[in-house]
Amino acid sequence: MPRMKAAIFVERGRIVLDEKPIPDVGTLDALMRITTTTICGTDVHILKGEYPVRSGLTIGHEPVGVIEKLGSAVTGFREGQRVIAGAITPSGYSAACQCGCSSQDGAGTRHGFQALGGWKFGNTIDGCQAEYVLVPDAMANLAPVPDGLTDEQVLMCPDIMSTGFSGAESGHVRIGDTVAVFAQGPIGLCATAGARLAGATTIIAVDSVPARMDVARRMGADLVVDFKAVDPVEEIMRLTDGRGVDVAIEALGTQGTFQNALRVLRPGGTLSSLGVYSSDLTIPFGAFGAGLADLKIVTTLCPGGSERMRRLMAVVASGRVDLKPLVTHRFKLDDIEAAYDLFSHQRDGVLKVAITP
Amino acid sequence: MPRMKAAIFVERGRIVLDEKPIPDVGTLDALMRITTTTICGTDVHILKGEYPVRSGLTIGHEPVGVIEKLGSAVTGFREGQRVIAGAITPSGYSAACQCGCSSQDGAGTRHGFQALGGWKFGNTIDGCQAEYVLVPDAMANLAPVPDGLTDEQVLMCPDIMSTGFSGAESGHVRIGDTVAVFAQGPIGLCATAGARLAGATTIIAVDSVPARMDVARRMGADLVVDFKAVDPVEEIMRLTDGRGVDVAIEALGTQGTFQNALRVLRPGGTLSSLGVYSSDLTIPFGAFGAGLADLKIVTTLCPGGSERMRRLMAVVASGRVDLKPLVTHRFKLDDIEAAYDLFSHQRDGVLKVAITP
Amino acid sequence: MPRMKAAIFVERGRIVLDEKPIPDVGTLDALMRITTTTICGTDVHILKGEYPVRSGLTIGHEPVGVIEKLGSAVTGFREGQRVIAGAITPSGYSAACQCGCSSQDGAGTRHGFQALGGWKFGNTIDGCQAEYVLVPDAMANLAPVPDGLTDEQVLMCPDIMSTGFSGAESGHVRIGDTVAVFAQGPIGLCATAGARLAGATTIIAVDSVPARMDVARRMGADLVVDFKAVDPVEEIMRLTDGRGVDVAIEALGTQGTFQNALRVLRPGGTLSSLGVYSSDLTIPFGAFGAGLADLKIVTTLCPGGSERMRRLMAVVASGRVDLKPLVTHRFKLDDIEAAYDLFSHQRDGVLKVAITP
């Protein structure tokens, strides 16, 4: 039985590179040989034991690679084809999928909805920080990489770009909007880029790390607020001349950014939340207009599926957005433990790392 | 200078009937002679000092009456015409109004948005618990009462019906949805009726007062949950066979109903909030899916304006909904202090009172 | 090799009952034993050669029955279960399906979109006017019948009810709207019922057959216009006091009904078209406001898929709508040729026929 290398969660604090069998390919699956993958902030939550997964699971949900083998019922693809799959791999057939809510895919459940159910890689099934990964419901999830795009150019599509853009999309950013984006990590930077693409004409990015603030400008921020230098709520109200923003995107997952996002909204505005929270949230009474200010709070889990991936790669291919600056470091899979060390400690200005088996 | 009777806020705990001058009619105003009005839960908040207004203000924001006099620039109406105006009286010309967000009307402000700015009657200008009320921006706010409808039939349109229906509308209730409505006071009962009208086919109403639970069934509730007899979250999950609801409407304004509404949502569902909150709210981490369950929280302040009023009166005229059961008591304006006493103590099964000068 | 009876298209003018092998069950399929089915107006188009299908094809796309056998990869269902499937059987995994446009399912095509591609039964694969039918992509298409509902109660769900309701849904009918529905055949009657469910408060149905006009009133029409007695455009403008309607639903597929629907729209209104047209259409210049009246024309092909079927059966189960009056005649499968004769000639007040093998 052939074996492969994989980054495996052992216990809180330990993700190690080890060997596992290359999985068998089920009827609807595809086996993908990984050529490039990356580490996500969520993987660090797993490493730290903040998000529980079972011991022995392969981590990682951002695969770029080549089809090694197709399940017997899979049509429309060929072995050897360069493909990606989304971090979220919806079945296509559950009630949630048919409702346009495929990230909450409840395939196999009684009602067809399951919170976060579309997130399978490195969560409920083996992930892609490995030499091979099994893609479930392959026809709904594989997306061919357009000719001429490199692995690194499409490496952000499975998660970071899909999630970040969804912040603008779910917030219904439209031409001429003023948008604030709280936190300029990889997700926030993609939210900035997405807000720009969707037509926002005043984009205010909030962070405090100079390198991130620089990349924010390259991604489309018109103004950058350093929350360590000024109170970001006061500053955004000043920059908008007291009006506030149409849409505020939360891209960190903390009470502070959440409440600041709410505080800078104009009446009738939308807080589009992307962050992964780790405790209860408080909605400040005043910022919420006592419930009477026509505010909306929308949350979005990374949209997946092959059509989403096709669309995002079309954006990359068009040249409208260049996400290459987000890949700051490169590692071989053999060195993934070092990559985790760097990434989890946010050393050396790291934004995203490219991992190549 | 002719004078009129009016219910006036004096200080915390005191709303009294007193006399005031009948106001002069400005260019864009209409003077309306009140034939029927009512008391709202918000008026009780004012009475108790929980919502601050200036001493001397006439209270009340639900006017039914007759046009006494039109401002010099007002066209399209005639004196003597039976009309209503909404609780919210948008200017029509502010940025908020032009954005479809007219309850946050910021006419006269720098940017044209003001939180709750559309609510003027009995808040920032004299209200309608009086013999006369001045309707601002009359062309945007007066709506003729269709022939054949009584005052009491349209008395719910200015606030209760508009607010309650908006719970279903902002939640985008659609054909075949399962909807829970938390609290069956006048607003919640109208939310139940609105959910039914919008096509919900399983409506679960939550309350504990038997009379309200009965009216809830008449308004369209398929199932009624007594939160004093059972845990409403468990019961709703049981009634939906573990699925949860597509839309949960909060119609009270408390932490308990808010968090219960969140807890019964299916992934991807919408919490449509109508309540007036009086303190910070907590979003429970788990019920929120850590921010990843594609949930939405939307808030709505009573939609106003003449076209909204026309539409709601068309609903009444169609016979699709009968809100007459909501008027449980009747008082003369001279006895409004007794009406406040009854209503604020929720005595005698009161839902809404009709006040006639 | 076991055989079954099936209604087979032979050539223009000839659909005959004949025998065929019971099909083998593929990996993703389900074999359904038909207990009740019906004939659609589209089947009559096929019979008359107006819509071309290949000779030898089994006709019919409205199946109610029992799962006889499941494909090896199908989970979540059990043999012996009572189910329906929609007339449209989307794959779930094509680009069209992932875009919320599953009736244009292009599974197996290069781009994943194919006009009308979701309509397979009795069009591109064998249909269900037979003892058995093979349901493709079974997990995306089978929907269990709720306990207590009879075959005839759910017989309209696969096509007539789904199509008719979509007229109101795609037209975004909302609470308080005035809606006109042109033609009260089975689809139009369901459009009338759907408009009522979605909150329309003035529904004007247009037809000339007294029995259909009667059923229209039972389905929710407030006013019925006999287009043989009056000019329907003039009459609708009169009934709306010159205003016109918010949404006009076309449910026949002719130039006359199409242009009349356009002519009764208020500025900014929506023509929601359900009809199957058989030639070019003309948009009258004046009714179209020279292209400047903010009008919309939307077309919809019957929505399918298991979640759609679940939702429609929930509507039936709720008792909000009773479509039983639409089943006017009953035939055994052995007599289906007689059923075609009756139905295609619209004899004896026929609306829909129930066919039982």
Place this chain on the structure above:
Amino acid sequence: MPRMKAAIFVERGRIVLDEKPIPDVGTLDALMRITTTTICGTDVHILKGEYPVRSGLTIGHEPVGVIEKLGSAVTGFREGQRVIAGAITPSGYSAACQCGCSSQDGAGTRHGFQALGGWKFGNTIDGCQAEYVLVPDAMANLAPVPDGLTDEQVLMCPDIMSTGFSGAESGHVRIGDTVAVFAQGPIGLCATAGARLAGATTIIAVDSVPARMDVARRMGADLVVDFKAVDPVEEIMRLTDGRGVDVAIEALGTQGTFQNALRVLRPGGTLSSLGVYSSDLTIPFGAFGAGLADLKIVTTLCPGGSERMRRLMAVVASGRVDLKPLVTHRFKLDDIEAAYDLFSHQRDGVLKVAITP
């Protein structure tokens, strides 16, 4: 009584510069002193007698200028302020305005809707090709010009930019869409710019005039099709590898462009129509999928109002779009007859002319 110069429609074929009284300022009006205006294709239709207006009317609906005098009820502005107003001047208070359909403003009509009713300047009231223009409902229509923007920078906002952008907006162009824009006159060029701003990543512009094709590329077109060199439908299908486009924008107003726009749509796509048609239109049966391809046809009249103008000027101020290349020629008001001659004959590569009193 002070007089002013104005371009006046006399009869078919004759627009002349003549003198008129400077109008009196009504209660809700503002008198604007024009500093720059322009000529629209619609004005040429008027000149040619193709769109009837009354003899003696001042033509023109694209005003940039300075507030000369405010009506007695107008607040929030000051005399001397630099402002623009939209080509469409909604009242703010009609039913149409309150429905988000303000271009069909029916202020003063029985129901509050009137086809094209928002278009007043140079249509039903005196326009702005003059030294002064009276702006009706000034509070709903005046928009201050941001500091630092020149007259020519905002000259496209009142009509061309608002209309062109609305082609993308009403078509719901979103991130990653493929969009075709038929005709690259001033409106089509702005539609191209709008599609780019809204996130389209493949924009195919169709025209045949080399200068317009060049400007199309500057506005954001990725591909330009010369309809005189190739069949545009075949070419667009080739360029999209047989898929078709998500949204096709019609920006000319002819049967040819309309039907070509329909023919290049993918199933489920949207035809967003901006053109002013001068005769009945034909919808080709096949391209329409017999009414079953889930296609949509939406039409939009230039959105107006002060908030729309504010938003468009914010886009200009952001630098996201540079519409200065559209102003190809400049004339004094005294020479407006020569300007009409040049513009109506499309001589010398003219796109738009700037007219300064």
